[in-house]
Amino acid sequence: MLHEHEQGSASTDTKTWWQRPYRMIQTNLRQPDALVDQKMLARQVKDFGADVLLYNIGGIFAFYPTRLELHAVNPYMKGDALGDAIEAAHSEGLALVGRFDMSKATRIAYEAHPDWFVHNARGESLEYNGTYQACVNGGWYQDYALQIISESLGKYDVDGVFFNMFGYTNFNYSGEYFGTCACANCQRRFHDMYGKALPLKEDFSDPSYADYLEFKDRTALELRSKVYKHIKQVAPKVAMTGYRGDSDLIRMETQRALERPQPEWAYQAGEQARWGRAYGRGKTMSSTSANFIDYAWRFTSETGAYQLARAAQQLANGATLDFYLLGVMDQDDRKAFPDTSRLFKWHRDNEQSYKGLSSGAKIALYSSHKSGMYRGRTASRTTAADAFRGAYRALVEARLPFDFVSDEIVDEDGIKALEAYEAIVMPNITCLSDAEAKAIDTWVSKGGVLLVTGETGFYDARGNRRERVALASVPVEGLPMQRKNMKGSYFRIADGELPLPGVGLLMLDEDYYVATPASGAETVLTLLPPQRFGPPELCFPDFESTLPGALVGAHGKGKAIYAPWHADALYYRDSLPDTRVFLTDLILRHIAPAPVKVKGRGSIELTIQRQQASGNILVHLVNFGGQRNNLYEDAPALHGLRLGVRGAGANGRALVSGQSVAAEGPADSEGYVWFDLPPVEAFEAVEFAPA
Ligand SMILES: [Zn+2]
The missing domain is CATH 3.40.50.880 (Class I glutamine amidotransferase (GATase) domain)
Structure with a gap:
């Protein structure tokens, strides 16, 4: 599958990476990863087929030599990892998106300003492996984070920024319940907004709980907005990824958690893409697909078939490609790499077909x-x-x-x-x-x-x-x-x-x-x-x-x-x-016939998108035949499918198989032009010029 042709004309302007359908690799760097050869990393990312590298800046640990006293420097780092990574990425034509995690800080910051951090009603801090959860309403998030942004974006030529975990949390990484933050800042701000005390329990039987839900939502969005405005002042050309609230583009995450209730929700990737398209009103978006099966097992990988099943739903619904590794490219479990890399290269060669799409x-x-x-x-x-x-x-x-x-x-x-x-x-x-x-x-x-x-x-x-x-x-x-x-x-x-x-x-x-x-x-x-x-x-x-x-x-x-x-x-x-x-x-029974139809057996998702500039129609068929509950294996090819498209011209191109398709005849009485499709493996994308 995934017909490759000559190298495509993918753009190398790293500043506008977010205004087109990019292919990102998110590395979540561990402390020792600062020592990897940055030139080798950039080359590996490029050879994989990606054009954007997501790389740590700081927050919990700085991956650059910071002068801010409470910002802990990665103790493994020698020299300037971020600076070297930017130079290496740009020399390979890759955009570099910097990753901040302001949700936690080390003991250096905690002992200086314990009041900046989450404390529950029992007065306990939310500490995990020596890091402390910051409170949305405390000084770390509200002020020190802005200083970290000013320092790093003032000094480094990054092309975008990503923030991890913006908001409130009441569980630790181990999934243990901690309770809500009851710090003085939360108490004061909640009282200012609602004239009452914080709820004692997270339950609608508590008269403050409904207000508290709104409080969390509003204060987290306000903080995001404050950070967004700050970035636009410090580095106006740097694009900020986000989810709800202010952002230049939308970025989500597709992953599994082994303890989630069964049955499997096989449509997570498509659901996020559809949400992003609706919420983003035309913003570029992606939902990074975790290579690993769960947070506790970050080095056991999903199958390549699962990566394709997610990516197919994303492309079919307007999201672009994004792959998430814990660590760098030298993974112990690389079983999903061949399929994912082939997909990235195929997308690079067909990038033109994915530009400027809207849903049909x-x-x-x-x-x-x-x-x-x-x-x-x-x-x-x-x-x-x-x-x-x-x-x-x-x-x-x-x-x-x-x-x-x-x-x-x-x-x-x-x-x-x-x-x-x-x-x-x-x-x-x-x-x-x-x-x-x-x-x-x-x-x-x-x-x-x-x-x-x-x-x-x-x-x-x-x-x-x-x-x-x-x-x-x-x-x-x-x-x-x-x-x-x-x-x-x-x-x-x-x-x-x-x-x-x-x-x-x-x-x-x-x-x-x-x-x-x-x-x-x-x-x-x-x-x-x-x-x-x-x-x-x-x-x-x-x-x-x-x-x-x-x-x-x-x-x-x-x-x-x-x-x-x-x-x-x-x-x-x-x-x-x-x-x-x-x-x-x-x-x-009350609306016009659907814009596209498929005949033939198989578990198929069908979508239609239109490219405004060309008038082209892009139809996706996603094959779920390789999935049984939470098992994802290679989907058997679906043979003999017939596709009916209203308003299509007489010829189409199946981008995955690389074959042309020709209309069986003129449009039928409902306006459908019918095509025999080549066998469909994980997915197919068929492009038609308008009639
Ligand atoms: Zn608080």
């Missing part, structure tokens, strides 16, 4: 930061914990291209954040601000198709229960009543109600919401409330209600559909294809 998806999945933050206040917090992932899976597994919409961007941009979409799915998005609700309602009235499930819009932006659903477009009166434990229930499917030949029942479990339909609402399916399931002699329907499985209401030129149950969470749990059909058909 017509469906969006609603991602809500505030619903995540205040979920613990909602009645569906346990039953619908997996609603979002269930909806994500339903869309991917139905092979529908989709993006995310971010609640924070809807709050800022209003309807502009929604206008690209024909349909939006809100999977138990419980907490909505009034501004969000208004923007969504307006979008529906202009012709949008909205699907909401469960308790969507039952709560305000802080998780307080509302009197009626926030969205006026949702066709119910007041607030539906939660009925728990629907085990043994079904919905009856009348003839032709769903495209499920030979299926007359759809199973229901967990919650059902008894709603009063708004006038004029249509209903879909009827509820068979909990039925007897033993002994067998009694297992026949003894009661059928007229309560619906979905309500469909017109709102202006659009439609809003309410599914008064957690079809999404049930799909996540049970993986029943019929439940997926319920979720997807309700929207598909």
Whole structure:
């Protein structure tokens, strides 16, 4: 796989690295790594196919000779590791991004200013292997970090900066719970903002806890903003990577933790890319893919197949390539290197095709930061914990291209954040601000198709229960009543109600919401409330209600559909294809045919992107056939796939296999031009000129 052609025309302007689809290698340097031959490291990174090297500057330990007394110098370093690394990187044409970790400091700083550091209610500092966790509201983060930035960026020609772990933590590296910071700075600042004392426990039963969640969010974003402004003063051309809040580009991290609850979430990489695309509004983004399996085993590597599965989802959803090593290139376990390096070189040769892409998806999945933050206040917090992932899976597994919409961007941009979409799915998005609700309602009235499930819009932006659903477009009166434990229930499917030949029942479990339909609402399916399931002699329907499985209401030129149950969470749990059909058909029947379709068997994610400058269409197919729960092996090639693309020209180029594809004939009645695809291994990217 990964057809290589002659060396591509990858840019060597190191200052603009972040304005194009870069290929980064993040080295997380250990103290002895300061002694490696920097020229050799830069050459290895370049030979790997990367064009950006992430290298330590300082924070916990300086990798340069600092004059700041409380900034500990790496005791292994001889000379100036950072200075040598920058010179070596630039001579190889690599951009160098400097890594700061301001989240901790050594004992030198702690003993001088213990008040800068996290202390819990018992007065204990959060110490780990001789490093001390800094408090967001203390002098290390708020002031000394800026001095470190001024000194290093004033002296060194780095091309970008990255900050590790910006914010609050209440666990140590070993995963042990430490409690929240109760230092004098936190007490004072919280009191200034909310007029009360810090919460005593991290639980919504504490009257200060909801405020504390907002406090952490706001103060961490404010600190990021302060650092961003400082960097722009000290070194205006240096790009700052970030996540939420101020940044020039978005950088996230894809990794596993062995203790995470099963089943495996195979879509982590794609989920982050979709979030970054929605939140970043056009910013370049990547999500660095850890080479290792977990923090405690930083030298046991994932398979190459897993690296490809992550990268394929990232490229398919607008993120670029980023690979994360603990240490430098001389790893003990290099099994993922051949696949990852081939991928990087392939991407270098095809960089032109990945420039300036935007999504061509017509469906969006609603991602809500505030619903995540205040979920613990909602009645569906346990039953619908997996609603979002269930909806994500339903869309991917139905092979529908989709993006995310971010609640924070809807709050800022209003309807502009929604206008690209024909349909939006809100999977138990419980907490909505009034501004969000208004923007969504307006979008529906202009012709949008909205699907909401469960308790969507039952709560305000802080998780307080509302009197009626926030969205006026949702066709119910007041607030539906939660009925728990629907085990043994079904919905009856009348003839032709769903495209499920030979299926007359759809199973229901967990919650059902008894709603009063708004006038004029249509209903879909009827509820068979909990039925007897033993002994067998009694297992026949003894009661059928007229309560619906979905309500469909017109709102202006659009439609809003309410599914008064957690079809999404049930799909996540049970993986029943019929439940997926319920979720997807309700929207598909009301919108135009998807921009791209694939025929043929296989576990495939399908996406479509457009390049504004050329008008080209770039279709990705990601093959999940090598994955079984948390095992990732080489995906068997998928043969005989047929791709239908609306608006494509007659010829395309499969960039991975290196083959041309030609249209079978003119566009069909729905506008699809059909192509036979060469075998698809880990992924394929097919580029078409417009018709
Ligand atoms: Zn504190």
